[in-house]
Amino acid sequence: MIRVLIVDDELLLRSCMQQILESDPDITVPSTCDGAQAVRAVAQHRPDVMLLDLKMPDVDGLSVLRRLPGRGSDGHRPATAMLTTFSEDEDVLDALEAGADGFLLKDSAPEQLIHSVKVLADGGTVLAPAVARSVIGGFLDGAARNRPAAVAADGAAGGPGVALLTDREREVLGRLAEGLPNADIARELCVSTHTVRDHVSMILAKLGVDNRVQAAVMAWRLGLAPAPRRG
Known part of the structure; x- marks a missing residue:
């Protein structure tokens, strides 16, 4: 059973999303809350996935994200997808x-919301096409060239981290950048999901990035996966 925490300041939206998600027998929503309660709710309910509104009064999504325990720490950090209207x-x-x-x-369709939660729970990456175009615009055109992730991406082609990737890790990275969850990558490469998780951990460490989305940006730059088309 996939445990999901919904964090949004609009009660009606939270209720609607909860109903949609719990229509799937594999998903349960133990709690919904606003940004001020989010960090405590994560510690209390230990969700597998958190859907986090980017724009909220008082405590916004970015503040919540930055207050979560770091990966590899003793605290619990769920796979987190930001909910956005894509205006900023x-x-x-x-x-x-x-x-x-x-x-x-x-405004994602109900079936897309359910699918995205399952992908995140399996270690995959979800990028709405419009948001993917924003990432491409910001990182590939150099609009965010002074940002840490962009700097890492700028040096990717000749950087030591990329040179350390094995052929198999490059294959995994390419599929990761296509948004495939671990189970799908494992099927395509005829390996176990445990092996894929190990490869992903090594890829993130070698590239010096924090998560799969940042690794995907680097893969787009390297040509290991086709970047989402810009509008």
């Missing part, structure tokens, strides 16, 4: 740097 490119890039695992538009 700057916030999308900030969320990427803060460790967001994906970006969903608030």
Whole structure:
């Protein structure tokens, strides 16, 4: 059973999303809350996935994301997708740097919402096409060239981290950048999901990035996977 925490300041939206998600027998939503309660709710309910509104009064999504325990620490950090209306490119890039695992538009279709939660729970990446175009615009055109993730991406082609990747790790990275979850990558490469998880951990460490989305940006730059088309 996939445990999901929904964090949004609009009670009606939270209720609607909860109903949609719990229509799937594999998903449960133990709690919904606003930004002020989010960090405590994560510690209490230990969700597998958190859907986090990017724009909220008082405590916004970026603040919540930055207050979560770091990966590899003793605290619990769920796979987190930011909910956005895609009106602020700057916030999308900030969320990427803060460790967001994906970006969903608030008007996503119900079936897309359910699918995205399952992909995140399996270690995959979800990027709404409009948000992917923002990431491409910001990182590939150099609009965010002074940002840490962009600097890493700028040096990727000749950087030591990329040179350390094995052929198999490059294959995994290419599929990761296509948004495939671990189970799908494992099927395509005829290996176990445990092996894929190990490869992903090594890829992130070698590239010096925090999550799969940042690794995907680097893969797009390297030509290991086709970048989403810009509008």
